[in-house]
Amino acid sequence: MYNTVSALKALVRKDIILFFSNRRSLLITIAAPILIAAFFGNLMSPKSATISKVPVAVVDLDRSPLSTKITTALAADTAFDVSTPPKAEATELVRKGKLRAMIVLPAGFGANAPRALFSGGDNKNLPQIDIHYDPSQSMVLGLVRGVLSQHVMEEVSQSVFGGGAAGAINPVIEDLRAQVAASTTRPDLKRDLAEMFDSIAKVQIQVKAQAQTNSSGVSQPDGSKSAGGFSFSLPFKTEAIEVTSEFDKKYNGYAQSFAGMSVQFVLFMGIDFGIALLLARRLGLWKRFRAAPISRATLLGGSILSCTLIATFVMAIVFSVAMAVFGVRVEGSMAGFLGLIVTFGLLTATFGLLIAAVGKTPEATRGLAVLATLLMVMLGGAWVPSFLFPDWLQTVSLAVPTRWAIDGLAAMTWRGLGIEAALKPILAMLGFSALFGGLAIWQFDWDE
Amino acid sequence: MHNTRQATATQNASGLIATNLEKRYGDRHVVSNVSITVKPGEIVGLLGPNGAGKTTTVSMICGIVEADSGSVFIAGMDTNDGFATKRRIGLVPQDLALYENLSALQNLELFGALYGLSGDLLKSRTVEALALVGLSDRAKDKPATFSGGMKRRLNIAITLVHDPEVLILDEPTVGIDPQSRNAIFDNLETLKAHGKAIIYTTHYMEEAERLCDRIVIMDHGKVIASDSLANLYKQLPASQTLEIECDNLPDLAALRKVEGVTDAVLASVPAVKPDANRNADPDHEPQADQTMAKAVNQTTSKIKISLNDLSTDAAKVLVWLGVQGIRVNRVSSGRANLESLFLTLTGRQLRD
Numbered sequence: 001m002y003n004t005v006s007a008l009k010a011l012v013r014k015d016i017i018l019f020f021s022n023r024r025s026l027l028i029t030i031a032a033p034i035l036i037a038a039f040f041g042n043l044m045s046p047k048s049a050t051i052s053k054v055p056v057a058v059v060d061l062d063r064s065p066l067s068t069k070i071t072t073a074l075a076a077d078t079a080f081d082v083s084t085p086p087k088a089e090a091t092e093l094v095r096k097g098k099l100r101a102m103i104v105l106p107a108g109f110g111a112n113a114p115r116a117l118f119s120g121g122d123n124k125n126l127p128q129i130d131i132h133y134d135p136s137q138s139m140v141l142g143l144v145r146g147v148l149s150q151h152v153m154e155e156v157s158q159s160v161f162g163g164g165a166a167g168a169i170n171p172v173i174e175d176l177r178a179q180v181a182a183s184t185t186r187p188d189l190k191r192d193l194a195e196m197f198d199s200i201a202k203v204q205i206q207v208k209a210q211a212q213t214n215s216s217g218v219s220q221p222d223g224s225k226s227a228g229g230f231s232f233s234l235p236f237k238t239e240a241i242e243v244t245s246e247f248d249k250k251y252n253g254y255a256q257s258f259a260g261m262s263v264q265f266v267l268f269m270g271i272d273f274g275i276a277l278l279l280a281r282r283l284g285l286w287k288r289f290r291a292a293p294i295s296r297a298t299l300l301g302g303s304i305l306s307c308t309l310i311a312t313f314v315m316a317i318v319f320s321v322a323m324a325v326f327g328v329r330v331e332g333s334m335a336g337f338l339g340l341i342v343t344f345g346l347l348t349a350t351f352g353l354l355i356a357a358v359g360k361t362p363e364a365t366r367g368l369a370v371l372a373t374l375l376m377v378m379l380g381g382a383w384v385p386s387f388l389f390p391d392w393l394q395t396v397s398l399a400v401p402t403r404w405a406i407d408g409l410a411a412m413t414w415r416g417l418g419i420e421a422a423l424k425p426i427l428a429m430l431g432f433s434a435l436f437g438g439l440a441i442w443q444f445d446w447d448e
Numbered sequence: 449m450h451n452t453r454q455a456t457a458t459q460n461a462s463g464l465i466a467t468n469l470e471k472r473y474g475d476r477h478v479v480s481n482v483s484i485t486v487k488p489g490e491i492v493g494l495l496g497p498n499g500a501g502k503t504t505t506v507s508m509i510c511g512i513v514e515a516d517s518g519s520v521f522i523a524g525m526d527t528n529d530g531f532a533t534k535r536r537i538g539l540v541p542q543d544l545a546l547y548e549n550l551s552a553l554q555n556l557e558l559f560g561a562l563y564g565l566s567g568d569l570l571k572s573r574t575v576e577a578l579a580l581v582g583l584s585d586r587a588k589d590k591p592a593t594f595s596g597g598m599k600r601r602l603n604i605a606i607t608l609v610h611d612p613e614v615l616i617l618d619e620p621t622v623g624i625d626p627q628s629r630n631a632i633f634d635n636l637e638t639l640k641a642h643g644k645a646i647i648y649t650t651h652y653m654e655e656a657e658r659l660c661d662r663i664v665i666m667d668h669g670k671v672i673a674s675d676s677l678a679n680l681y682k683q684l685p686a687s688q689t690l691e692i693e694c695d696n697l698p699d700l701a702a703l704r705k706v707e708g709v710t711d712a713v714l715a716s717v718p719a720v721k722p723d724a725n726r727n728a729d730p731d732h733e734p735q736a737d738q739t740m741a742k743a744v745n746q747t748t749s750k751i752k753i754s755l756n757d758l759s760t761d762a763a764k765v766l767v768w769l770g771v772q773g774i775r776v777n778r779v780s781s782g783r784a785n786l787e788s789l790f791l792t793l794t795g796r797q798l799r800d
Binding site: 003006007011013014017018022282283284287288289 | 507510512532534535537541542543544545546547549550559562563564566
C-alpha cells in the first residue's frame, strides 16, 4: 500500500515537473484560451451589441411628407445606421456587403398607405415596400421588418388620425370620405363610416386649436400647457431586461467565451497527454514502468491523476484571469463550479488515455485526435453558444461531453444557478469519463 | 521425491533461473522452450539475429510479457509470486528510456521511488548510481544536454538505483563511440565484481567475447547453443588457427598427422591471389594444394593450420617443421569467433 502511494506520488510529481518544464507549451496552454476567449467575449458582450448598429439604406421614391417622416423615424432608431443613397448605389452597397439591407418606399406610398388602412386586407391595393437584403446576413431581415413595421404603422396612423393644419379638416379624412362615398358599400355602413370620419375631423380641429393656444402661451385653468394635447402613437412601449443571476447584474459575454475556450484548450492538453504516453512507449519508458513493481492500476491511475490535476489547474488559472481582468464572476454555486472543473479535468485525462490506447503512432494519432476534439468543442458550444443551435442540434449535442461542461460552467457563472444545476453536468461528465476510461483500459496494449 | 528436491534447489538458488519459457502470438511461435541460468557474478551473453526471440525472452524474465508456460526464479523466488522479484531485477532497455526534460537526478529519483525507495536511502542510492557511471558532476543537468554516451550511461544508472541482483541489458551500447563503450564495459565489470547476475543482449560479437562468461545463442525462438565461450569454440571445425609463411612447401598430408593438427591447407602462394572460397572449403583435395604449389615458384608459401589448442599445439607444429628442414619466415595465430560459430550453427550471418 505504501509503495502504491509513493509510486503514485512519484508518477504525478514527474508529470507535473514535465508540464512546468516545457514553458512554451505551458504558455500556449494558458495564454491561448485567454486571448481567444477575450476576443470572443468582446464580440458577444452587450456593450458591443449596442455599439454595432445595422447599416441600412432607405430609398424614398415617394418624397411625400409621410415617406419623409418614416425615413426620419428610421434614421432616429438606435438599431439602424441609416443612409439614403440613390437606389442603384444602395443596391451595389448591399451586394458588396457594406449595407445589410435596403428599404425602398415606392412612389405614391404617402397617398396609398392611409387608404390601405381601411382596405380590408385587399392585397391588390396595398402599397409594397421592397426590402433588399444581403443573403449572408439573413438574420437581419427579421429585425428590419420589425423596426420598419413599427415606424410605418406609427406614422400612417398619425397621418390618418393625427389631423392636418389648424382649423382645417385633415385631407386624408376628406379623401377617405370621398372614397367611401364612391364605393359600393351598403348605405347604412356608408352612413356609419361618414359619422366616424366626422367625429375624427371634429376632434382633430379641436386638438389643433388647443395646440395653437398652448403654443401662444395661454395657460389652461389648471396651469398645464399640454392639457388637451393629443396624438396617435403605438399603444405600448417595451423595455429590454436581461435575465441573469441577479436583477441588476449585466450579462458578461466573457463568461460564456472563457467556458468554451478553456474547455477547448484543456482538451488539447489532454491530447498532448495521450501523445506523451505513446511517446513513452516508443522511447522504451513504458518497458521500465512495466518492469517496475507497480500494478497496471497504479500506472494508469498515476497518469489519470496527474492529468486531472494539471487540467484542473489550467482551468483554474484561465478562470482566475477571466475574473481578475474580464469581470467574470461565479454568480452561482462555487462548490458546483469547482466540481465542474475537477470533473472536466478527469474527463480530459480519460480522453487522453483513450487516445493513447487506440492510437498507433504519435504522428498518426495527433491529427485524428485534434479533429475529434474540434468536433466536440464545436458541438459543445465552445465557439457559438449552443442556445443558438437549431433544435435538432441542441438535442444531438447532448451526446457530446463538452456541451455539459460548457453549459454547466455557464450555469455557475453568468446564469448564477445553484449547485443543483451543476449536478447533472457533473454526473454526465463522470459517465463520459467512465466510458472513455473503460474503453481505454479495454483497448490498452500492455504487451511490449 | 526427486521433483521436490529439484524445486527446493531452485528455490534456494540465487541469481536467475529461467526454465522452458514459451511464447506464442497467434500461430507464431516466438519463443520455444528457452532456458537460461545466470549465477551471481556472472555475465551471460544472449546473442541472436533480429527476430530470434531475445527481446521477448528478456521481457518474459522481467515480467513485461506474460509467458505462455515456463518459470522464472529470481534469487529462489518465483516471479509469479508478486512484485518482490521485480524489485530484484533491473532492465536496461535498448532505447534511451529516460526523460530528457527531467534532470539526471530526477530521472533516478522517479524510478527509485517506483521501486519503493524514499528518503535517505533513495538519496544515497542515486548518488551511488550516478557515481558508478561517472555522472556525479552532471546530476542536476537534463539529459537533453548530454552526449550519446552519457545518455547511455544514465540509462544504465536508472536501472541500478534500486540495486537489483539481476541486471538485464538489452543492447546497451548501440550508437555510441568506442570510449563510451569502454566506460560502460568498465561499469559492467565492476557490477559483475559486486556479484550481480547479468544478462547482456548484443549484436556485437567482440562485446560478448570481451564481457561474457557464457553465451546463449538464439535463433527462430530457440536456444541453439549455450555454453562457455571456450566450449562453444570447440564445436567449430577450426576453432584456432596458425598461419605460417615458409620457404618450401611442407608435405601437408604429413603435417595433418601431427598431434593437435586438425587440418592444414595452402593459404596462398606468391604472385597468385588466394581463392578464399576454396581455402575455406573443408572438402578440399590435398592433392590440389600440391599441384597448385608446383605450378608457381615454390620459394615462399603460406599455410593455414587448424589446431585443437593453440597454446599447446603450436609448438609441436613448429618443431615438426624444423625437423622437416623447413625454414619458417613468419608465424601468426588466429581464433575463430562467434560470427563464424553462428554461421556454422545456422548457416546464416548473425545480422541477417
